[in-house]
Every structure is written in C-alpha cells, then in structure tokens.
Amino acid sequence: MTDPSGAATATDGRTRIPGPVRTIDYHTAGEPFRIVPAPPVPIPGATVAERRQRAIDDPDVDGLRRLLCFEPRGHADMYGGFVTPPDDDGAHLGVLFWHKDGFSTACGHGTIALGAWALRSGLVPADPSGVTDVVIDVPSGRVTARVRTGDDGRVREVDFVNVPSALVDAGVPVATSRGEIRVDLAWGGALYACVDAASAGLTVTPENLGELIALGREVKAALAGDARLEHPTDPRLSGLYGTIVVDDLGTSPDGGPHQRNVTIFADGQVDRSPCGSGTAARVAVLAATGRLGDGQVLVHDSIVGTRFRARVLERVTDEGRDAVVPVVTGVAHHVATSVFEVDPDDTLTPGFVLR
Structure with a gap:
C-alpha cells in the first residue's frame, strides 16, 4: 500500500519505506559508499x-538503511551514508554512516x-588554490576531507583528517x-x-578471506564485555567495531612501515579498501610504539591491492x-x-541478507 507522499508501507505494517x-x-579504493x-x-x-542514536531505534530511518543496503538493492558488504545538517555553522554537512548491521560512529x-x-556536486566550491577543505560532522566528532584538485578542476586525491586517535591497550591476550x-x-x-596475521598462522590474501572473516568474528566475540571497550566520556561511542588483521611488508621508501590489512567489521563485513578509520587506528598504534616517526608515511595496502598513505599530522592529548x-x-x-x-507489491521490501 502507499500513502499520498508516495511512500510504501512494509508488509509488517510498521516500517515505512520511502x-x-x-x-x-562512489568507491574509495574499492570499497563502496x-x-x-x-x-x-x-x-x-x-x-x-544524537541523530545516530535516535536512528538506531527509528523504524523509518532504519528501514531506509535496510532498503538501500540489503539485497536485492545492495549486498552484505554495502556501505553508505545519509547526508544531514551539520552540528553548527562550522561544518559544511553532517553524515550518518551505515552498513548491513546498523549505523557506525566513523568511516x-x-x-x-x-x-x-x-x-563534484558543487555543494562546496573548489578553492582556486587547488586545496579545498570540506568539513564534516560525524558521530565521533568533526573531521575534514581535504580535497586536492588539478588544473583541470578534477579531484586528484583526498586527505582524511581524522579525530584524535590513540592506542588504548597493547598486547591484550585473546x-x-x-x-x-x-x-x-x-581508537580511530x-x-x-x-592482530598480526602471522601470529594466527595467516596471510592477508583473498584466498584466505573465509578464515580471516572467522578470525575477525572470533576476536570481536572474545572481547565482548571487556571494560576497555567503554569510551571514557561518551557511552554512545563504546564497543569494538572491527578487527584489523595485518601483514607486515617491511618499510616504505621513506623508512616508514609498509603493511597490508583486511578489516573485518560489524558482523563479518569486509572492507575492500585499507579502511580509513582503521588506518587512523593503525597510525595511532605505530606512532605509540615508535614504528611511525614524525614525517614518515605508513603505506597501507588492502586485501585487493589498493592503497592509502597515512601519517601523523600532530601529536595531542585526548581524553587524558x-x-x-x-x-x-x-x-x-x-x-x-x-x-x-x-x-x-514487492514482498522483498526492505530486503534480505544471506550472511
């Protein structure tokens, strides 16, 4: 059935699907958005x-997420975001990130x-200098997409300047x-x-994907309820989002680390890219342990061979x-x-997920 706005009501009579x-x-290094x-x-x-917290329990917002993420319109590894107003005039936009299991705090x-x-859309005019800051409010804070354009105005690359990131605890036995x-x-x-892949007898390669997913799920389940997963000031940010399984590939040309990873997040979802917020977390670990010095670059590859480059912009104190x-x-x-x-009349609304 439909209402005058053109929205369709799901067969459960409760979730309103637009x-x-x-x-x-878009895709970023192979990962859909x-x-x-x-x-x-x-x-x-x-x-x-606040919008994220309310969206989790809102049948209309969550129904829209499922409609666009679930099969047959999406798939188990789909990712996306709802553009929202920013928290205040200091940012250009806000966003609610979503995946097959809900709404994430960062992406x-x-x-x-x-x-x-x-x-590309003209929402933010390109700066004539060739570097344009797009400021975005996300559930974990305010971040910047520093967009670099060529003389032809086309986007060449984007710097993701994240919230402060930190090593929370090292060497936790699981x-x-x-x-x-x-x-x-x-935290990123x-x-x-x-997780060091070699310590689990694995390498980060496509043929090992099933075992890597299983390991990621195991680690997440084993740590459930651990007090270290509680955010120090905002309980809405608590919980373990994902497991990053890492291959150490030696050093990059400037002497920084070269690594390959796969991030298994939510419930067995696989990031095809090197994972943006996960790379930020890796920068925090490597900087804290002395493996990534100021001015050095982490070359971070994905399981499909795409690449991010990452570095420390500044060292700060955050949450003590x-x-x-x-x-x-x-x-x-x-x-x-x-x-x-x-x-x-489609009974597969909002859809289904096989895994």
Missing part, C-alpha cells in the same frame, strides 16, 4: 551523534568519498581457535582490535591520553547515480 530514493555511488544527499525520511536530532573511506562528491593471540586496541573514531591526529590519503571515484523505487 518511494523513489536518489543515491550517488552510497551517498543519499536528501534522505526522504526525517532524521531528528540536534547533533549528528574514513566514506569521508574521502564525501569530500570528492561535495566538490583466546581463539588458532590459540592465544595478542591484540592491540586502538571507532575502536579496533589489531597521548594521541595523534592522523591524515589518511586516498582517492574516490564516482560509479553511479541511481533512483531506487519501491514496488508496493
């Missing part, structure tokens, strides 16, 4: 963090895509089916457990602990402009 929804799809510039349902709240690859989209392993807990706008402000550099590409429609 009618035509326009999206702009589905931008919804004008979400057709209200997303109430005074701040982005670096999405921030890079939003920066490229903001210039029991797994592969034996006890040690993980480093690190979301909390990650970093030593932290860094990371800069993660990548590029995003436009792949589609779509209009999704809901057939009121």
Whole structure:
C-alpha cells in the first residue's frame, strides 16, 4: 500500500519505506559508499551523534538503511551514508554512516568519498588554490576531507583528517581457535582490535578471506564485555567495531612501515579498501610504539591491492591520553547515480541478507 507522499508501507505494517530514493555511488579504493544527499525520511536530532542514536531505534530511518543496503538493492558488504545538517555553522554537512548491521560512529573511506562528491556536486566550491577543505560532522566528532584538485578542476586525491586517535591497550591476550593471540586496541573514531596475521598462522590474501572473516568474528566475540571497550566520556561511542588483521611488508621508501590489512567489521563485513578509520587506528598504534616517526608515511595496502598513505599530522592529548591526529590519503571515484523505487507489491521490501 502507499500513502499520498508516495511512500510504501512494509508488509509488517510498521516500517515505512520511502518511494523513489536518489543515491550517488562512489568507491574509495574499492570499497563502496552510497551517498543519499536528501534522505526522504526525517532524521531528528540536534547533533549528528544524537541523530545516530535516535536512528538506531527509528523504524523509518532504519528501514531506509535496510532498503538501500540489503539485497536485492545492495549486498552484505554495502556501505553508505545519509547526508544531514551539520552540528553548527562550522561544518559544511553532517553524515550518518551505515552498513548491513546498523549505523557506525566513523568511516574514513566514506569521508574521502564525501569530500570528492561535495566538490563534484558543487555543494562546496573548489578553492582556486587547488586545496579545498570540506568539513564534516560525524558521530565521533568533526573531521575534514581535504580535497586536492588539478588544473583541470578534477579531484586528484583526498586527505582524511581524522579525530584524535590513540592506542588504548597493547598486547591484550585473546583466546581463539588458532590459540592465544595478542591484540592491540586502538581508537580511530571507532575502536579496533589489531592482530598480526602471522601470529594466527595467516596471510592477508583473498584466498584466505573465509578464515580471516572467522578470525575477525572470533576476536570481536572474545572481547565482548571487556571494560576497555567503554569510551571514557561518551557511552554512545563504546564497543569494538572491527578487527584489523595485518601483514607486515617491511618499510616504505621513506623508512616508514609498509603493511597490508583486511578489516573485518560489524558482523563479518569486509572492507575492500585499507579502511580509513582503521588506518587512523593503525597510525595511532605505530606512532605509540615508535614504528611511525614524525614525517614518515605508513603505506597501507588492502586485501585487493589498493592503497592509502597515512601519517601523523600532530601529536595531542585526548581524553587524558597521548594521541595523534592522523591524515589518511586516498582517492574516490564516482560509479553511479541511481533512483531506487519501491514496488508496493514487492514482498522483498526492505530486503534480505544471506550472511
């Protein structure tokens, strides 16, 4: 059935699914990001963090997430964001990041895509200098997509300047089916457990993906309820978001580390990119342990061979602990402009996920 606004009501009679929804799809280093510039349902709240908290329990907002993420319109590894107003005039826009299991607190690859989209769409005028800051409010704080354009006005690359990131605890023992392993807990706008792949008898390669997903899920389950997962000041940011499994590939040309990773986040979701907020967490770990010096670059590869470069912008104190402000550099590409429609007779609304 439909109402006069053109929205369709789901078969459960409770979740209202909107009618035509326009999206702009990008990928950042291979990871999808589905931008919804004008979400057709209200997303109430005074701040982005508040909107996220309310969206989790809002059947209309969550129904829109499921519609655009679930099959047959999306897939288990789809990622996207609803553009919202910023918290105040100090930012250009806000965003609610989403995936198949809900709404995340941070997303670096999405921030890079939003920066490229903001210039391409004209939302933010390009600075004649060739460097344009797009300031974005996300649930974990205020971040910047520093967009670099060429003489032709086309986007060349984007620097993701993240919130302060920190090593939370190092060498935490975790029991797994592969034996006890040690993980480093690190904050990069979301909390990650970093695992050395070799310590679990693995390498970060596509043929090992099933085992890597299983390990990521095991680590997350084993750490559930650990007090170190609690955010020191904002409980809305608590919890372990994902597991980063890392191959050490030696050093980069400037003497910094060269690593490859796969990030398993939410419930078994796989990041095809080197993971933006996860790379920020890796910068925090490597800086805290002396492996990434000021002026050095972390060359960070993904499981599909794409690459981010990352460095320490500055060292700060945050939440009473030593932290860094990371800069993660990548590029995003436009792949589609779509209009999704809901057939009121479609029983697969909002959709399904097989895993």
